[in-house]
Amino acid sequence: MNKNIITKLLSAAMCCALAAGTLIPGGRVLAEEAAPAVSIYTGEVIPAEQALVRPIAVMMPTDKVAQPSFGIGNAKVLYEIMEEGEISRQMAIIDNWQGLEKIGNLRSCRLYYIPEAAEWDPILIHFGGVVYMKDRITAPDINNLSGTSEYGVGGAAPGSGHFWRTADRKAPHNAYISASGIAAAAGELGYSLSVRPEYYRPNHFTFCYTGNDLSQYGAAAKAAGSVDLSQIFTYTKTAFTYDPVSGQYFKTLHGKPQVDGLTGQQLTFSNIIIQSTKWSKADAKGYLQFGNLDTTEDGWFVTGGRAIHIRWAKVADHEPTKYFDDLGNEIQLNPGKTYIAIAQKGRAPIFR
Numbered sequence: 001m002n003k004n005i006i007t008k009l010l011s012a013a014m015c016c017a018l019a020a021g022t023l024i025p026g027g028r029v030l031a032e033e034a035a036p037a038v039s040i041y042t043g044e045v046i047p048a049e050q051a052l053v054r055p056i057a058v059m060m061p062t063d064k065v066a067q068p069s070f071g072i073g074n075a076k077v078l079y080e081i082m083e084e085g086e087i088s089r090q091m092a093i094i095d096n097w098q099g100l101e102k103i104g105n106l107r108s109c110r111l112y113y114i115p116e117a118a119e120w121d122p123i124l125i126h127f128g129g130v131v132y133m134k135d136r137i138t139a140p141d142i143n144n145l146s147g148t149s150e151y152g153v154g155g156a157a158p159g160s161g162h163f164w165r166t167a168d169r170k171a172p173h174n175a176y177i178s179a180s181g182i183a184a185a186a187g188e189l190g191y192s193l194s195v196r197p198e199y200y201r202p203n204h205f206t207f208c209y210t211g212n213d214l215s216q217y218g219a220a221a222k223a224a225g226s227v228d229l230s231q232i233f234t235y236t237k238t239a240f241t242y243d244p245v246s247g248q249y250f251k252t253l254h255g256k257p258q259v260d261g262l263t264g265q266q267l268t269f270s271n272i273i274i275q276s277t278k279w280s281k282a283d284a285k286g287y288l289q290f291g292n293l294d295t296t297e298d299g300w301f302v303t304g305g306r307a308i309h310i311r312w313a314k315v316a317d318h319e320p321t322k323y324f325d326d327l328g329n330e331i332q333l334n335p336g337k338t339y340i341a342i343a344q345k346g347r348a349p350i351f352r
Contacts, residue, residue, distance in 0.1 A: 041076035041095055042270075043207030043335040052194050055095040056182060057122035061107045062088045062236045064254050066173040071103040073260030073267060079116055080238060081342040082279075084286035088233045089113075093120050097179050102262065104176035105169070106147060111136060115292035116342065118142070118317040121199040123182065123191055127163070127175045128152050130287060141199060141318070143191040145182065147175050159185030204320040208332035211247075213304030220326070224307040227272055228350035232343045240272060240339075242305050247334065249302070270336025272302035273323060275312055279344045290342060292317075299323070300349060301331050307351050 037051035038044070055076075060069045062080070072078070075092035082088045091113050097103065109126035111133045117124050118141070127147040129137060134151045137144055144150060145159035162181030166174045186193055214221040227249065230237040240249040248268040251258045257266040276299045278291035291297075295313040301323060310331060314321040323331045343349075 039076065039095070040202050040204055041093065042337060043205065043209070043333065050096060053095055053098070054193050054195050055093050055120055055122045056097050056103075057113075057117040057120065057124045058092045058094060058103060059107045059109050059113070059124075059126040060090045060092055061105065061173065062090055062233075062238075062253060063173065066105055066107075066169070067253065068259045068261035069105065070176065070261040071097070071100045072258075073263055073265055074100065076337050077120070078267070078269070078337070078339050079113070079342060080233065080236075080339070081110075081113065081116075081290070082233065082288060082344055083110060084288060087235045088238070091117060093117075093122060097182065100179045100262070102176050102178060103182075105173050106163070106175045106177065107172065108152065109133060109137070109144075110288070112288070112290040112292055112342075114142065115314070115317045116321075116340075118199075119201060119204070119314070119320050121195055121201070121318070123186060125177060125182065126150075127172070132282060132287065132289075143186075143189070145177070145185050145189075147177075158189055161185075199318050201318065201320050205333050205338070206330050207335050209335065211304070212332050212334050214301075214306035214308055215304075217306075217308050217325070221306040221308050222351050223305065224302050224351040225305055226352045227302055227307070228352065229274070229341060229343075230350070232274070232341060232347045232349060238341070240269070240302075243268075244305060247304065248336070249339075251339065268337070269339040270303060270334040271338040272300075273310075273338060273340045274300040274302070274343055274349050275321070275340060276343050276345050276347075288344075290344075292342075297345065299343070301325075302351075303334050307349075 037046050037048045039046045072092050074094045077093040079091040080088050106127045108128040114136050124144040129151045131153050137150050146157050147160050147163035148157050149155050162185045163177050225242045227240040236253050239252045242249050251267040259266050276297050280289050282289045293314050299310050299312055300307050301310045311324045
């Protein structure tokens, strides 16, 4: 049966099941028979047991010499944010990480990735960081694994014994971890591998199961057969090309297809969100700060070959970021993966 049809049927089935059962985290319904689960990340059908698995948030580079990354194709939500030196970094939110033999390569974290990560209640996986992370990365609500001192100039290195380096690349582009290593480290550190009720939030995105090409917005929807982020991410020149047959945006990095090193397949997304965000420089070294918590800024939502202007709101680290059209309605994503660019305010995308 066609996957889209299954998704629509499941959506209807869940509405019916809610009348007779109890909704629990991850979209499962407990009744006489448990209904199948719907992913909070993609809106797609997933095995019931997968719904409560705690995701990982993995710091991965965009450096040209560091490509490809391994396991990045499993990211259901992929963030890209600028760092110092006009080079961006990626954070991959991966829920189906079990069984991945090689994840990485892994890079250091920055303070402003933590609010974006926290709304998914993940285990944050990184290779060090910066001093600005000190108080936040060590807070009791954050569970992290780090291959070296967790905030760069100090701190612990939780789970570091489960990271390894390869000989095919020079450091710092050769650090990895595996799913078995994550599970072992989590066990040693007492980290839950299931979503934590006190932090888990299931209401991130609203999905449209009948197909959303934004045509309902009329002239307010711009044509977006290609999305050029070269003025936002000047080094990587991140871009996307829409394929109307599959309904997917194919991602490029440095002018070439960005692929997963495990599969060789190009990264694709059903949805693109560009989130204009206040920012400043923290010091003379050029470390950046972003206003992750805000209710006043705007951005763009891209899906189905079109783009609309949006507003976004995030009020606390563990609360989901919400996105609204100019009429105040929450945007409706197409089922599938979502890419989110946290863009420095004053830098804009180019649609063609």
